[in-house]
Structure formats: structure tokens, C-alpha cells
Amino acid sequence: MSNGVWIIAEQREAKLKKVSLELLTIGRQLASKIGQPLAAILLGHEVEKLAAELEAFGAEKIFVFDDEILKNYSSEGYTKVIANLAKAHQPSILLGGATAQGKDLLPRVAARLQTGLASDCVGLEINHDGHLIAKRPMYAGKVLVDTMTPEARPQMAALRPNVVEVEKPQESKKAEIEKVKVEVKPDDLRAVIKELVKTAGEKVDLTEASVIVSGGRGMKNTESFKILEELASVLGEGAAVGASRSAVDSGFAPHDIQVGQTGKVVNPSLYVACGISGAIQHLAGMRTAKCIVAINKDPEAPIFEVADFGIVADLFAAVPLLAEEIRKVKEQS
Amino acid sequence: MNIVVCMKQVPDTESKIKINPEGTGIEAQGIKYVMNPFDEYAVEEALKLKEKFGGTVTIVCMGPQKATEAIRTALAMGADDAIHLNDPAFEGSDSLTTAKILAGGIKELKYDLILAGKQAVDFDCSQVFACLAETSDLPYASVVTGLEVAEDQKSATVKRETEGGIQEIIEIKLPAVIAAQKGLNEPRYASLPGIMKAKKKPIKEVNLATLGISADEVGEKGSKLKTMNYSLPPERKAGKKIEGEPKEIVAQLVAWLHTEAKSI
Numbered sequence: 001m002s003n004g005v006w007i008i009a010e011q012r013e014a015k016l017k018k019v020s021l022e023l024l025t026i027g028r029q030l031a032s033k034i035g036q037p038l039a040a041i042l043l044g045h046e047v048e049k050l051a052a053e054l055e056a057f058g059a060e061k062i063f064v065f066d067d068e069i070l071k072n073y074s075s076e077g078y079t080k081v082i083a084n085l086a087k088a089h090q091p092s093i094l095l096g097g098a099t100a101q102g103k104d105l106l107p108r109v110a111a112r113l114q115t116g117l118a119s120d121c122v123g124l125e126i127n128h129d130g131h132l133i134a135k136r137p138m139y140a141g142k143v144l145v146d147t148m149t150p151e152a153r154p155q156m157a158a159l160r161p162n163v164v165e166v167e168k169p170q171e172s173k174k175a176e177i178e179k180v181k182v183e184v185k186p187d188d189l190r191a192v193i194k195e196l197v198k199t200a201g202e203k204v205d206l207t208e209a210s211v212i213v214s215g216g217r218g219m220k221n222t223e224s225f226k227i228l229e230e231l232a233s234v235l236g237e238g239a240a241v242g243a244s245r246s247a248v249d250s251g252f253a254p255h256d257i258q259v260g261q262t263g264k265v266v267n268p269s270l271y272v273a274c275g276i277s278g279a280i281q282h283l284a285g286m287r288t289a290k291c292i293v294a295i296n297k298d299p300e301a302p303i304f305e306v307a308d309f310g311i312v313a314d315l316f317a318a319v320p321l322l323a324e325e326i327r328k329v330k331e332q333s
Numbered sequence: 334m335n336i337v338v339c340m341k342q343v344p345d346t347e348s349k350i351k352i353n354p355e356g357t358g359i360e361a362q363g364i365k366y367v368m369n370p371f372d373e374y375a376v377e378e379a380l381k382l383k384e385k386f387g388g389t390v391t392i393v394c395m396g397p398q399k400a401t402e403a404i405r406t407a408l409a410m411g412a413d414d415a416i417h418l419n420d421p422a423f424e425g426s427d428s429l430t431t432a433k434i435l436a437g438g439i440k441e442l443k444y445d446l447i448l449a450g451k452q453a454v455d456f457d458c459s460q461v462f463a464c465l466a467e468t469s470d471l472p473y474a475s476v477v478t479g480l481e482v483a484e485d486q487k488s489a490t491v492k493r494e495t496e497g498g499i500q501e502i503i504e505i506k507l508p509a510v511i512a513a514q515k516g517l518n519e520p521r522y523a524s525l526p527g528i529m530k531a532k533k534k535p536i537k538e539v540n541l542a543t544l545g546i547s548a549d550e551v552g553e554k555g556s557k558l559k560t561m562n563y564s565l566p567p568e569r570k571a572g573k574k575i576e577g578e579p580k581e582i583v584a585q586l587v588a589w590l591h592t593e594a595k596s597i
Contacts, residue, residue: 012499073501075463075473100495104475107463111429116558119428119458137566138456142350143359144564152557190472191505194490198499205496211596235597248515255478255516256494261346261454262370262515270596281346287569291594293586299576308572309589317579325587326597 003089004061005031006154008082008096008105009042009054016050018208019097022164024057026124027095033126036092037061041085043078045071048179055175057168062175067182072193073101075108077184083112085180091154093132095124098158099207110156116149117156120265122163122288132157140261140284161208162267204240206257211235211270214242214259214286215252218275218296218315222252227316228274231323234330235270242266244276260285272322274315278303295319334388334486336379337439338412339449339462340372342396342403346454352563359563368403371450373520374513378480379448380411381518386486388445389413393438395423395431401536408531409523416442420540425553427560432464434551437544439469444508445486451476451512466510474503475512482507 007023009016024040031038039061040054051062065081086094086109094109096102098120110117118134122144125133132155134147149155206212213232215225225241232239243253245260259266261281271289276282278294278301286292287306294307295315304310311318344350344364351360368376379390392407392415394400404415418438426434439447447469452459459475466473478500479492486507493501494514505511523531541548549555573589575582590597 075466079467100476100493103459104463104473107428107458107460108467108473110460111432111464111467114429114557116427116429116556117460118558119460133561136457139344139348139350139359140346140454140457141566143352144566146561146564148559148561149557150559191474191503191509193501194504195502196499197492197502203498205498207496255514256498258515270590270594279347280349284346287566291590291596292569292572293590299574304574305571306569307574308594309586310572310574311582311586312574312576313579313582318583321579321583322586325583326590329587329591329597 004037004039004091005034005093006039006041006086006091006095008094008102009040009050010097010099010101011042011044011047011050014044014047014050016053017097017099018166019099019159019161020054021057021166022161023095023097023159024054024059025167026159026164028058028169030093030124030126030132034092034130039063039091041065041082043070043081051175051177056172057166059175060173062177064177064179065182066179067184069184069186070182073105074189074192075104076189076191078105079108079112080184080188081182082109086113086154094154094156096158098160102158106156106158113154115152115154115156116147117158118147119158120160121157122160124157124159131155137265140265140281141287142284160267204238206240206242206259206264206266209240209266209268210238212240212242212259212266212268212286213272213274214244214276215247215274216244216276217246217250219247219252224316225253227319231272231319234323234326244282245279273303273307274319276303277301278306334382334386334445334482335443336382336388336390337442337444337447338372338375338379338390338392338407339435339447339465340376340392340394340403340407341369341453342366342394342400343369343453343455346370352565356562356564366399366402368406369450369453371452371454371513371515374515374517375448375450376407376410376412377518377520378513380521382446382482386482391415391442393435394418395434395438404536405531406523408534409527410521411527414534415536416539417536418539418544422541422548422552425556426551427556427558428458428460429464430551430556431461432468434544434546435461435465436468437546438539446507447471447510449510449512451514462510462512469510472505472509474505474509476514477511478514478516480511480517
């Protein structure tokens, strides 16, 4: 079977999500290993213009489903389109992003196609007999497992964002673009998005952030998270603020910025833990950060056991100083 | 309204996880098992809906004998009865197969809503309930932080968390499968009278034979996705740690970040 490696390109408000390019990057490697073409599926409304970007990142074939009914994501509408296309073309591998949308969509697609799906993968490889081996964390990353779908097709996997470094192919090929008729009717959709609500302006999501400044119980209250926001803003546009479970449960921070086993599992290049002791469930959520900094006044705090750089200090003194010093360094360079 | 809550028993999030010598699973010894934290939100939401609309709350749980403890916890919180899908043949089932087993257990019930946690914190797949929705031909919404059931109980409005502080407001027809995220509510604790009453509430045991599915369709054999070797992630080592005057140690930290880690 040589029916290709497919990726589901994800867009929101007609902008491609970075994970789509990460999927193309890894998809290209897998496609070349098994000697099959790389295709992308693009769904939405007035999204055709995004095909050029998919082409530049190596898609050889692009299926475009452009229709108003696909403007907003719906689990039933998107599943129908993708599953029908996959049934017709029988790809050997089908990948999507382990994003809010992907986590909702991909299992439904897998169930309709009666195939296996590996969730939230941190590694995708082809083994000696041509199978997709998907490495995925369990117990919030306390354990890793290799998974495989030996018989059913397509072999499906959801790729965790920020795991693959985006690369453009050296030569860009002209992609074949196929516009496909959308056969989704309003009656097909029993769950429909009525409204998108943006809270507190648009934020960098923790799972996509390159830098995270997190606060724990040591923050003492909600107001003090301002000093973390200031530090994050000095660290750049890709920086976000996170919180530990105790900070969230004490009401200092909203639950959607919780890092850890019952919050988000994050993978930034820099993680600054302020007033976080380092409970096991928290460490599980941030242990893959490239560089961990800990600021805590308790020299025995377990967070120091995983930190690359630790300073034993009162965070209320150290964090504003740190913001100031970093600002100086950034101005000089 | 009649509500089904799907529930799983998992290791407590404070557990240290060790791999068994064969590399095929985790070492169960020394682990404290609890109700999956996200399922607590589902149970609480079901109880709140029952308080408002009347009806019943039925717990459906697939798991070994010891999962009865988690089922009793849910009954002590206030659920009415439970179905325990318990058969050694179910072990090793992937998400899709688990969904088929749950669907089999739920099939005979009359329900208006199926609630569950958005993911189980052991395998972290976040798949079972999308698969259950597909298997039972129901609409689905996941990562839900707000749920408002319409007066006629034929639809609901849900708030769903996505990335970057964006929430989707979804109108969904009932019956539906809705998967709860932290923030949906504050789960209650089981009261002492609740715990006493729970001991007498019925738990129906369902095994492979009573479910009427063949052994080839469940467990590892019936699963499309095979899990192979388990491994531990690389250990992180403690790096540099300094104490002293805040000004000096912060300056040292910035120097490290700039020259060694090159993160700023």
C-alpha cells in the first residue's frame, strides 16, 4: 500500500497553527522513510490561501474542504469529512495535533475508521518492517510507552505541540491541490459552536509557550501574580504565566493555567518556578522543559532536585530583580 | 433526568510510578488508588443536575475488583447505583475497545446524559469518551468547564476550554457525552451518612459473558493499538544552586541563563 502519509492541518480564524508545520516536518521524515507521498487536509472557510504555506513546508498533495459549515470546528462535521476522505484513499498514516481540537476530533475519527490512535505523542518513527512506532507519555510523563497499530489502517497518532522543530524542505515542490466538495449538512451537527469567548485578551497557550513563569503556594495571593506577568513580558512574546495546583486550589490563579498532572503538561525551553515546592504531580507536568529555574526560599524544596539553576531567595525580592536584570541584558544584546 | 457517569480508578497523582521487571506495566505495589480526579467533577455535576431536575445517577466503571472502592466513593457522594464492568479479559483494552465495553454496559440503561472526566490521569489518552460518543452515535463535547441543561432537558449549553484563553460556547443536543475539565464545579466530599448509605447501594457486576461480547473483541487481543515496552524518562539532575544576597544571586542566575543556558 502506498497511499501516503497524511496530516490534518489545523487552523483557527484562517491562520495555521504552528503544530500544522510541525506535523509536516515529521510527516516528511516518515513519508520519505516509507517512500510514500505527504498530503495535508485543510478544513475551514476561506482557508484556501493557507495551501501555499502547506506547500512550502513539503505537502505534495493538499485536500481542501472550504465551506461555511466548516468555519467553526465541530466534532461531527470534521469527523465526517476526514473519515470519508480516508476511507476513499486509504492512507497508511494519519496524523493530527494533540491540541484542544485534535484531542476532540482524532479519537472520533479513529473510532469511525475502527483503527488505533496514539495520543499526545512525543516521538514518531518507522520500525524495520515499516510500522509507525509512536512514543507517548503516560501518568503525565512519569512513564513512556511505545505503541503500534499492526493491522488496522490508517495508523493514527496525535503529535504533542512543541516537540518537533519546524524545518522547511530544501527544495520546495509544487503541490497538487484538490478541492473536495463538502457534504456536511446542518442536520449532521448535533453540537454546534455558538460563540467564541476570549478571556483576558489573547494569551500564548501554555502548551505552546517557549517560556513559562510559574507561581506556587509561595505567591500568597492573586495580586502577586502581577510580578510573574512582568517577568514573562520581559522574557518575550512567547512567554506565558503558569501556576501550581496548590496556587490554583488556593484561588490565586485560574485553573486553565495549572501546570501538572491534573493541569497542562508543558514543554517550554525555559521554565521559571517561583515559590513552587515541586510536588510529584507538578514535576510530571514540566520535567521536559529544556531549562528549569527555581526560586524558593526553602533550600530543601524538592524543586531544586530537578532545577538546572536554583536560587534560594524570597521570590518577592528576587522576581522583580530578575526582570530588571534580564531587561538590561536584552537591551545590551 | 437520568445520568450515567463513567468513572475509572487510577493511581493517586502523588504516586511515584515504577515499571515492572518485564517492562509491560507499572508496579502496583505501594500505590494508592483513587477515583480519577477529573471524574469527581463529572460525579458532582451529575448530582447537581439530579438535585435540579430529579432522576437518577448511575456510575459505570470498568476495572478490577479493587475499583469497587472508587465506585463506593461515588455512591457515598450521592450516586444511586452502579454497574461494574469487571472481567480479567477486559485488561489491556485500548481506548476504542474500552469504549465498546462501556457502551455495552450502558446500552440497557435509559439515560439523558453521559458524563465523564476529560481524561484518566493514568494512561492520559483523552480518547475513550469521543470513542464512546461515536460507538453510541451521540454528540460529544470535551474539556467542559460549564454546563447548563435547558429546561426541556433536550439540549444543553456547554463551555469548552481551548487554547490561549479562548472558550467555545457549544449548543449540544441531548442525550450527549460530555467530558468534564477542572473548573466545572467544586466536587463535594462524601459525608459520613453518605458513606454508610453507600454500603447498601446496588452495584451490578457485569462480566464478559453477561455483556455478550466475544473474548476476541476485548482486552489486548481486541485492541487495534498495541502497547509495547514501557520506559522511564531520563532522570533530571540537580544543577547549580546558590544562596546569598538577592541582588548578587539574581545577577549570577542571569549570567548563567545568558552564557550557559543561552535562554535569554
